[in-house]
Structure formats: structure tokens, C-alpha cells
Amino acid sequence: MTMLEQFQVVLVFLLIGIGMIVVPMVFLTVLRPKKPDPQKAIPYECGLEPVGDAQVCFDMRFYTDALIFIVFEVETVFLFPWATVFRESEWTGIALFEGMVFIGILFLGLIYVWSKGDIDWVKSMEEHRSRAAANKTLAPTGQTAVAREPVGAP
Numbered sequence: 052m053t054m055l056e057q058f059q060v061v062l063v064f065l066l067i068g069i070g071m072i073v074v075p076m077v078f079l080t081v082l083r084p085k086k087p088d089p090q091k092a093i094p095y096e097c098g099l100e101p102v103g104d105a106q107v108c109f110d111m112r113f114y115t116d117a118l119i120f121i122v123f124e125v126e127t128v129f130l131f132p133w134a135t136v137f138r139e140s141e142w143t144g145i146a147l148f149e150g151m152v153f154i155g156i157l158f159l160g161l162i163y164v165w166s167k168g169d170i171d172w173v174k175s176m177e178e179h180r181s182r183a184a185a186n187k188t189l190a191p192t193g194q195t196a197v198a199r200e201p202v203g204a205p
Contacts, residue, residue, distance in 0.1 A: 115169050126157050 133153070137146040164170055 112169075119164055119169060123157065123161070126153075129153070 130150070130153070133146070133150050137143060137150060140146050
């Protein structure tokens with residue numbers, strides 16, 4: 052097979068893949084019933100009437116826990132190819148060392164996150180207030196951050 056014939060095979064698979072996405076979308080757009088109703092336009096909320104605003108502020112702990120989970124989950128996925136290479140490699144000593152360095156870096160990250168208190172789910176309001184006050188302090192003298200006007204402001 053020449054290089055042009057190999058790219059033709061890729062092009063055929065690409066067109067088949069695009070067709071498998073576009074054809075059902077067009078087909079269902081043409082065949083679906085078109086009966087607009089204001090009741091259908093409201094957001095579905097467990098069969099109940101929606102109450103309140105959908106734009107609600109969530110606690111940042113949800114986001115930080117999700118990000119921590121994603122970081123460690125993705126890093127753990129990198130261990131699967133390493134395990135395959137480790138098993139098939141003749142340089143098992145070097146591969147083992149590299150894997151241990153990788154796991155050590157992950158462990159240091161876990162210790163850092165734990166020491167910052169981001170893993171603790173239940174935190175008291177007093178602890179939250181004390182951390183907020185500590186973040187506002189600029190110097191050991193007890194000065195706090197003050198909003199100032201930009202230089203040259205009227």
C-alpha cells in the first residue's frame with residue numbers, strides 16, 4: 052500500500068465517524084414532534100415547581116475537593132502505563148526508581164494539601180474566621196489590608 056492509499060483508509064474511517072454523528076442528528080431533527088409548550092420550557096426539578104434562583108453560590112470546599120480528586124485520579128492513571136513498562140522492561144531497577152519518585156511527589160502533594168486543611172471537610176466557623184483574619188494580616192505588627200485608591204485617581 053502506498054502512503055496515499057493509507058491516508059484514504061483514514062479518510063474513509065473519518066467520514067464514517069462523522070456520518071455516524073450527523074445522520075442521526077439530522078434524522079431525529081426532521082422526525083421529532085414539534086409541539087412547543089411553556090410547561091416544557093421550565094427546568095425539571097424532581098417533578099416539583101422550581102423555587103428560587105438557579106444561580107446559587109456553593110462552598111469552595113466542593114470545588115477544591117473536586118480539583119484535588121481530579122489531580123490525584125489523573126496522576127494515578129499514569130501509573131498503568133508505567134506498570135506495563137515496568138513488567139516488560141529489562142531496566143526494572145531504573146523503572147522502579149522512577150515509579151517511586153513519581154509516587155513520592157504525589158505523596159508530598161497529598162501532605163501539602165492535608166497540611167493546608169483542604170481535605171478536612173468539616174471545619175468550624177471559628178477556624179474559618181481565624182484563617183480569614185490571618186490572610187488579611189500584612190505584617191507581624193498587626194496591620195490589616197486596606198483598600199486604597201489607585202495612584203492618579205481624581
